Amino acid sequence: MSGTSTAATARTSAVPAAGSVRRRIATVLTVLIALGIGYVGVSYLFAPESTASGFGLPEWPRGEAAEFLSTKGIRDLASGIAPLVLLATGQRRALGWLLLVDALIPLDDAVTLLTHHGSVATAFGVHGAAAVVVAVTAALLLTERRTAPHALTARPA
Numbered sequence: 001m002s003g004t005s006t007a008a009t010a011r012t013s014a015v016p017a018a019g020s021v022r023r024r025i026a027t028v029l030t031v032l033i034a035l036g037i038g039y040v041g042v043s044y045l046f047a048p049e050s051t052a053s054g055f056g057l058p059e060w061p062r063g064e065a066a067e068f069l070s071t072k073g074i075r076d077l078a079s080g081i082a083p084l085v086l087l088a089t090g091q092r093r094a095l096g097w098l099l100l101v102d103a104l105i106p107l108d109d110a111v112t113l114l115t116h117h118g119s120v121a122t123a124f125g126v127h128g129a130a131a132v133v134v135a136v137t138a139a140l141l142l143t144e145r146r147t148a149p150h151a152l153t154a155r156p157a
Contacts, residue, residue, distance in 0.1 A: 019145050026140035030083050030095065033134055038080025044073030056113045056122030079105065096141030099134050106130035 043051040048069035052060040060066065079102055086095035110127035113119060 022140055023144055026092075026137055026144065027087065029133065029137040029140070030087055030099070033099070033130075033137060034080045034083040034087075036080070037076050041073045041075070041077030041080060044069050044076060048073065054122075055109070056119040056126065058117055075105075092141050092144060093146075096138045096144075099138035099141065103131045103135040103138060106134065 040051070049060065049062065049066055052066070052069055061068070082098060083095055083102075086092070086098060106127040110123040110131065113123035113127065
C-alpha cells in the first residue's frame with residue numbers, strides 16, 4: 001500500500017500546478033513585453049527616423065522637428081524597464097496594475113493611426129495586438145493566487 005501512495009505522490013509532484021504554469025506564462029510574457037518595448041525605445045533614441053516609419057503613420061516630421069521622437073524613445077524605454085524592476089522585486093500585483101495601465105499606450109497608438117490616416121493593418125496587427133497581449137498579461141498577474149504573506153505585513157503570533 002505504501003508503494004502506491006509513494007508513486008501517486010511522485011506523479012503529482014512532477015506535474016506543475018495550474019497556478020504555477022499561469023505564473024510562468026505571466027512571467028515570460030512580462031519579460032517579452034518589457035524587452036520588446038525597451039528595444040523599440042532604444043531604436044527611437046538611436047535611429048528615430050527609420051524606426052518611426054514602422055509606426056504606421058503616413059508621414060513623420062523630418063530634421064529638427066523629428067527631435068520629438070527621442071521623447072517617444074524614452075517613454076518606450078521606461079515602459080520596458082519599469083515592469084522588469086517590479087518583476088525583479090517580486091511586486092507582481094503592482095506589476096499587474098502597471099501593465100493594465102500600460103495597455104493604454106498601444107491602444108492609443110492604434111487609435112492615433114486610425115484617426116490620422118495611418119495603416120489600418122499596423123493599427124490592429126501591431127498596436128492593437130500589443131494592447132491585448134499586455135492586458136492579458138496584466139489579467140494573469142492580477143488573478144494570481146497570493147503566496148505567503150510578506151514579512152513586513154505578517155502579524156506576530
